[in-house]
Amino acid sequence: MDADFTDFVTAQGARLLRLAELMTGDPHRAADLTQTALERAYLRWHRIESDDPLAYVRRIIVNSYRDWWRLRRNREWSTDVVPERPDPWDVAERQAQQDLVRGALRTLTRRERQVVVLRFYADLSEAAIAAELRIAPGTVKSCLSRALGRLRAYPEFATRGESVGHK
Structure with a gap:
């Protein structure tokens, strides 16, 4: 089971992270959502690996983002803008x-x-x-x-x- 899950994460992890980043607009929130989704998927891996695990994990990301968005309305957020750090490896x-x-x-x-x-x-x-x-x-x-x-x-x-x- 661990090897199958590791293979899935290796093959689809970057794609899932990019999906979350495009959805949230925040690379840190995206990393958190992706990590949460992969943790939840791992716990149920024996049940979902025969279905479409990519769709399942993608669904977890969408739902987790929706839940975070709902909770966000009840919190105060800083209005200071943090400058973006340039990625040294990007053109x-x-x-x-x-x-x-x-x-x-x-x-x-x-x-x-x-x-x-x-x-x-x-x-x-x-x-x-x-x-x-x-x-x-x-x-x-x-x-x-x-x-x-x-x-x-x-x-x-x-x-x-x-x-x-x-x-």
Whole structure:
């Protein structure tokens, strides 16, 4: 069991972390969510490894983020902005593009961000997103449409001539 789980984490860990980071917009929150999801999955690994463990862990990340978001409303948060530390191994252009995407994703609502990340990063169908988020497929479509409209209006995408929502 441990070897199978280790293989899963090795193969999918970076992808799950990136999913969480795109969803939250915060690399530290994403690392916490991913760690929580992997801990929960490990405890149930004997039951989920025969199903689709990636979908199961992805679902844990979505639910954990939703729970954190609900609890967040009842807390006070500092308004000081912590400067981002540059990653020494990233090329400047790649970092600039990542910042651009993160900034654009931050303009979306929580649900819009979840739908966009699950659709274009996790490459899920609208039906799969609906099942993952426990919402109607029509809600996924309308949410995705609104989100893509907002992203297309994002000034940096317009000036770079990039289009959002196309693979």
